[in-house]
Amino acid sequence: MSGLGRLLRTPAEPAPEAAAEAPELAPPPGPPAAGPRIKATLFYASADGQRMVGVEREVPLAEGTVAQARALVEALLAGDAPAPLSSTIPEGTTLRGVFVSARNEVFVDLDATVRTKHPGGSMQELLTVYSLVNTIVVNLPTVSEVQILINGQEADTLAGHVDLRRPLRKNEGLIVTPDTPTESPS
């Protein structure tokens, strides 16, 4: 499938470093519950639904970037947001895999539920995408970029707006701290 492709490596995607990167496959999900836990900041939609709030919660401690990123995303997908906050990720979405490149970009592979059950709208799409990106980047100091894959494939967008073809950086603008409440919707 990729034999002749090497002859045609494009300048849009030459990244010789990337070619050398070896995929680091995630180990199967470890035993849950018991075991050491760490405090991590998970991001949920704010009460007004237009920004996101970081909440400190306990997640299982895991060895290495891949396993820890997986634990963070699993915790986020569990969806039990503390009131009045709400989860940004469609219920039933499952994590298919997590990878990390040699340049420490984390790839989060979600199943298609994240798209099929998504309510649409750019605001909600931004919250879904960036709650994942922010949760990983804020808690893993070596990681600065996250790319979301859907069903194992690079995706154009999640619901028609946000460009998912490239890794995304942390989005500070969407984060609101609980001390500075957002303007209440009229």
Add this chain to the structure above:
Amino acid sequence: MPRLAKTLAFVLVSLTAGNGWAQVTNPSLTILSREGRRALPVTVINGQDYVAVDELAAPFGTAAREAAGGLTLTAGGRTIIVTADQTVVSVAGRLVSLPAPALRRDNRWYVPLDFLPRALSPALDTRLDLRRPSRLLITGDLRVPRIVARVESGSASTSVTFEITPVTPAKVGIESGRLVVQFEADALDLAVPTLPQQAFLSSITLADTGSAVNIGTGPRYGAFRSSSSQPDASSSRLTVDLLPATTDLAGAAAAAATAAPDPVRPSVTLTPSTGLRTVVIDPGHGGDELGAQGPRGTLEKDITLAVSRRLRTMIESRLGLRVFLTREDDRTISHDDRSAFANSHQADVFLSIHANAAVRPAIKGAEVYYLSVERADAEARKRAEDAAITLPALGGGTRSIDLILWETAQSRYLEQSSTLAGMIESGLRARVEMSPRAVQQAPFRVLVGANMPATLVEIGYLSNPEQEQQLASAAYQERVAEALYDALVRFRGLLERAAP
């Protein structure tokens, strides 16, 4: 980076049996040539229009041979090498980029539509002009101008204006008692708006000859007057005024005969020197892609199209600018096709119209976005520019332009886009409720490839019951269109001041 993701994705896909790929057949493309018309089936894969390579054999005499993950296509004595999942193809040893990868599915090879003008055309050394909105592929030296008809009705007359691209001579006359516009062309690519009930006009149709347009007149019609102008180098404009029967029929006929380019509609300013001449409006979503949905079932794709149409009418009738919509009806269009449409029409402004949704029904208000550029984009742009120096380019330099267009075009216009977003925000604020987060930056897919100032406007929240009702109402849509119109007038002023 995308390369790595694909490699990883491949590992996953191969572990998952039955990973489906959506395949839909779209209205086919019509090939226009000296030999006549011929249909070319189009398949939608991953939201992109594709053609099967084997379908090219009959119309273009291509021969294909498969080898080691690739396909060698012989066309016009030249060789095109296509590789599965690659966005570049080699045409007689030169690389040409495509907006989407070539694909091999069910023992057939598929290439995106742009393969035709970008790769097949240079191989055959024949012009292949792809007109997406009218789904035409024009071959060779056929003259097929794009003609967009527009109707403005008044109580005392009706004006039919034809925007003709490229400039094409045309003559208005009466043939067998019918009003006919004859164009110096082999065929016409005609777009006609939906006509309301008219006292002066009953129909605008393509004549059987294919190179003329018949104007069917209504009960009050008595005479016509025509005038032509050339708003810019690439297009001409012909206006036919349908007038009531008067006692001065001779005078009207004389006016028609001389066809003096008098200012027929003084309210329309024809200013070819302005920095804002062409506007492309992008009604968000469409076709299978419904977008957001209100609690009462109002669909985002319908609202965005309605508002876009209102805005077009406003701009055309008051400013006399060229306005194109990326879709005229309810159809699925890929993001790349939307920005490519704006680029190929050399738009000076790109406005993507959307309606929002949120989980909390209380959220409401309009928002304006312009692109935020991620570091990866900046790197891609740098790579594209570096690559432009080192790689051979088809037609001398086309390559670097292509790559910048698709990957990072918008990054050069961020400052202007930000200004435009601010103007839209103040226009909207004067007329409709704004969200607390009125102007924002986001990595929105549809803005990335736009090679001009571009914004995405969320005109309200469909998830809010009150706003759902507003968004569906003519009054609210009109207020939004007025706001956007005002912003464009201000933006035009800015461009004119900036121009020498």
